[in-house]
Amino acid sequence: MRSLLAVLPYFGRYWGRMVLGIAFIILSGTFTVYTPQVVREAFNLIGDGLRQRELPVDQRHLEVSERLQSWTAWTGLDLQARLDGPLDDATLEAKVLWFAIFYAGLFLVFTLMGGFFLFLTRQTIIVVSRHIEYDLKNAVYTHYQRLDRAFYKRHSTGDLMNRISEDVSKVRQFLGPAVMYITNLVVLTIMIVWVMLGVNVELTLWSLAPLPLLSVAIYMVSETINQRSMATQRQQSRLSSMAQESFSGIRVIKAYAREGEVIKRFRQTAKDYRKTSLAQAKVDSLFMPSIMLLVGLSTVLVIFVGGILLIKGNDGITVGNLAEFTLYVNKLTWPFASLGMITSQVQQAAVSMERINEFLDTKPGITSQGDLLPEIHGSITFRNVGFTYPETGIEALKNVSFHVPVGGTLAIVGHTGSGKSTVADLICRLYDPTEGEILLDGVPLPQVSLDKLHEQLGVVPQDVFLFSDTIANNIAFSLPPGPDVQGSVEDAARLAQVHQDILSFPKGYETLLGERGVTLSGGQKQRVSIARAVVRKPRILLFDDPLSAVDTATEEAILTGLRRLMQGRTTVLISHRISAVQHADHILVLGHGRVIEEGTHQQLLDLGGQYASLHAEQLLEAADQG
Numbered sequence: 001m002r003s004l005l006a007v008l009p010y011f012g013r014y015w016g017r018m019v020l021g022i023a024f025i026i027l028s029g030t031f032t033v034y035t036p037q038v039v040r041e042a043f044n045l046i047g048d049g050l051r052q053r054e055l056p057v058d059q060r061h062l063e064v065s066e067r068l069q070s071w072t073a074w075t076g077l078d079l080q081a082r083l084d085g086p087l088d089d090a091t092l093e094a095k096v097l098w099f100a101i102f103y104a105g106l107f108l109v110f111t112l113m114g115g116f117f118l119f120l121t122r123q124t125i126i127v128v129s130r131h132i133e134y135d136l137k138n139a140v141y142t143h144y145q146r147l148d149r150a151f152y153k154r155h156s157t158g159d160l161m162n163r164i165s166e167d168v169s170k171v172r173q174f175l176g177p178a179v180m181y182i183t184n185l186v187v188l189t190i191m192i193v194w195v196m197l198g199v200n201v202e203l204t205l206w207s208l209a210p211l212p213l214l215s216v217a218i219y220m221v222s223e224t225i226n227q228r229s230m231a232t233q234r235q236q237s238r239l240s241s242m243a244q245e246s247f248s249g250i251r252v253i254k255a256y257a258r259e260g261e262v263i264k265r266f267r268q269t270a271k272d273y274r275k276t277s278l279a280q281a282k283v284d285s286l287f288m289p290s291i292m293l294l295v296g297l298s299t300v301l302v303i304f305v306g307g308i309l310l311i312k313g314n315d316g317i318t319v320g321n322l323a324e325f326t327l328y329v330n331k332l333t334w335p336f337a338s339l340g341m342i343t344s345q346v347q348q349a350a351v352s353m354e355r356i357n358e359f360l361d362t363k364p365g366i367t368s369q370g371d372l373l374p375e376i377h378g379s380i381t382f383r384n385v386g387f388t389y390p391e392t393g394i395e396a397l398k399n400v401s402f403h404v405p406v407g408g409t410l411a412i413v414g415h416t417g418s419g420k421s422t423v424a425d426l427i428c429r430l431y432d433p434t435e436g437e438i439l440l441d442g443v444p445l446p447q448v449s450l451d452k453l454h455e456q457l458g459v460v461p462q463d464v465f466l467f468s469d470t471i472a473n474n475i476a477f478s479l480p481p482g483p484d485v486q487g488s489v490e491d492a493a494r495l496a497q498v499h500q501d502i503l504s505f506p507k508g509y510e511t512l513l514g515e516r517g518v519t520l521s522g523g524q525k526q527r528v529s530i531a532r533a534v535v536r537k538p539r540i541l542l543f544d545d546p547l548s549a550v551d552t553a554t555e556e557a558i559l560t561g562l563r564r565l566m567q568g569r570t571t572v573l574i575s576h577r578i579s580a581v582q583h584a585d586h587i588l589v590l591g592h593g594r595v596i597e598e599g600t601h602q603q604l605l606d607l608g609g610q611y612a613s614l615h616a617e618q619l620l621e622a623a624d625q626g
C-alpha cells in the first residue's frame with residue numbers, strides 16, 4: 001500500500017480541483033439525503049390528511065412541517081395559508097393532492113441537484129485523475145529515455161510497454177474512482193446515519209446491519225472478477241502477440257507452407273481465450289445479483305422491524321419513516337458495494353504502482369560525472385580497456401589500447417564476435433569499460449558531458465534502425481530545426497551516395513519508410529544511416545561496418561565521398577572488409593577481444609599475419625565474383 005504514496009506529489013499540482021471535487025461531493029450528498037426526507041414528509045402529510053377525514057369538520061387541522069418550511073423558505077410561498085381555512089372533505093382532498101404534487105416537484109428538484117453536483121464531482125475528480133495519468137506517463141517515459149542500454153537488456157519491450165500503459169491506467173482507475181467513491185461513502189454515511197439516528201436508533205442498527213456484509217461480499221466477488229479478468233488479459237495478449245508474430249514472419253510461413261499449422265495454433269489459443277473469458281463472464285454476472293440480494297435483505301429488515309415498531313406505536317415512528325429508511329438503505333448500497341470493489345482495486349493499483357516505482361527508482365548507470373571538456377576536438381585514447389558484458393559475463397574486450405589523434409582515422413578489422421562493435425559502444429558510452437579507461441581529448445570519458453559527447457558523435461550502428469517517418473526526417477534526426485535543414489539533408493545524402501536512389505522514389509525525400517511505407521534495400525538503409533550520421537558534421541565519426549550490405553564499387557564511391565568530410569575529423573571505421581580500411585592511418589586487428597596486430601595497411605601486409613591472410617582471402621573472393 002505504501003507504494004501508492006508515490007502519487008501524492010502528483011496530486012499536489014491539482015489540489016485546488018480536488019478540494020472543489022470534495023465540496024461537490026458534499027453538496028451532492030446533501031441533496032441526496034434530502035430526497036428520502038421529502039418522501040417521508042409526503043407520506044406523513046397524506047397519512048395525516050386521511051386521518052383528518054375522520055374528525056368533525058371544525059376540528060380538522062393540517063400543518064406545514066418545519067422541515068418543509070426550512071426547505072421552501074426561499075420561495076416566499078406562504079404554504080401554511082394554503083392549509084388554513086374550513087376543511088370540508090373536498091377541500092381537504094384537494095389540499096392534500098396539491099401538497100403531494102408539490103412534494104413530488106421538490107423531490108425532482110433535489111434529485112436533479114444531487115445529480116448535477118455528482119456530474120460536477122466526476123468532472124473534477126475524474127478529470128484530475130486523467131491529468132495525473134498523463135503526468136505519470138510522461139514521467140515514466142522521460143525516465144525510460146534516461147536509462148542505459150543495460151536496463152533495456154534486462155527488461156523486455158512488453159514489460160516496458162505494460163508499465164507505461166496498463167500499470168499507469170490501473171493507478172489512474174484507483175485515483176479517480178477510489179478517491180471519489182471513498183469520499184462519497186464517508187460523506188453519505190455520516191449524513192444519512194446522522195439523520196437515521198435522529199429518527200430511531202434501533203431501526204437504524206437493523207437496517208444498517210447487512211451493509212458491511214455487502215462490502216465483504218462485493219470484495220470477494222471483485223477479487224474473483226479481477227483474477228479472472230487478469231487471466232483473460234494474459235490470454236488476450238498471448239493471442240495478439242502470436243498473431244503479430246505470424247504477420248511479421250509471414251514470408252517464412254508462406255515459404256515453408258506452414259499456414260495450416262499456424263492456423264491450428266491460433267485456433268487453440270483462441271479457444272483458451274474463450275474459456276477464460278467465459279469464466280470471467282460467469283462471475284461478472286454474479287455482481288449485480290449479489291448487490292440486489294443484500295439490498296433486498298436490508299429492505300425486508302426495514303419493513304419488518306419498522307412495521308413492528310410502528311404497530312407498537314411507542315417510538316414515534318411513522319409510515320413516512322419506513323419509506324424514508326427504505327430509500328436510505330438503497331442510497332447506501334452503492335457506496336458500500338463500491339467499498340468492496342475499491343479495496344480490491346486499490347490492491348491492484350498498489351501492485352502496479354510498485355512496478356512503476358521500481359523503474360522510476362532505477363538510476364541510470366551512465367551519467368555525466370562532470371563537464372571538464374568545454375569543447376570537443378576529437379582525440380580518442382583507450383588505455384588497457386577491458387569489458388565484460390554484465391548480463392552474460394562474456395569478456396568481449398581485453399587490454400585494448402590505442403590512440404587516435406584529432407583528425408586521424410583508425411580502422412578496426414576482425415572476425416565476427418571479435419569485439420569490434422563493443423569498442424564502438426564504449427566510445428558512445430552505451431556502456432562503461434569494466435577495466436582501464438577511455439579518454440577524450442585527454443579527459444576521462446565519464447567527465448565529459450553526455451550531451452556534448454553525443455552532439456559531436458556521428459554514429460552508424462551495425463544494425464541500422466530507421467524510424468517509420470519520411471526519409472528526410474530520418475536523415476535530419478539529429479538536426480535542430482532550422483531554415484536550411486533540407487539543404488543539409490541533401491548534402492549528407494549526396495555524401496552517402498544515396499541522393500540518386502532517393503530521387504528515384506516518386507515522393508523523393510518525403511517518401512515514408514517503415515511498416516506502411518517503402519522498404520529500402522539493406523544497402524540503401526545503410527547509406528541513409530550514414531547520411532544521418534554525417535548531416536550534423538560532428539567532430540567524431542564512428543562507423544560500425546556501415547558498408548556490409550553494399551557492393552565493393554559503391555563502397556569505394558561512398559568512401560571517396562566521405563574522405564572529404566573525414567578530413568580534420570576523427571574517424572573510427574569498423575569493417576570486416578580490408579578494401580574499406582586500407583587507407584586508414586592506423587589499423588587494429590582484433591581477435592577474441594584482444595589487439596592481435598596493428599599498423600598501416602602496408603605494415604600489416606608485410607607482417608604476413610592474420611591481416612595479410614584476410615587480405616589474400618578477400619582478393620580471391622573479389623576475383624571469383626569478378
Ligand code: ADP
Pocket residue numbers: 153389391392394395396414415416417418419420421422423
Ligand atoms: P563484433 O562486432 O566484432 O562482431 P561484438 O563486439 O558484437 O563483436 O561482440 C563481442 C562479444 O561480445 C561476442 O562474443 C558477443 O557474443 C558478445 N556480445 C556482444 N553484444 C553483447 C550484449 N549486448 N550482451 C552480451 N554479450 C554481447
Ligand code: MG
Pocket residue numbers: 417420421422462
Ligand atoms: Mg559487430
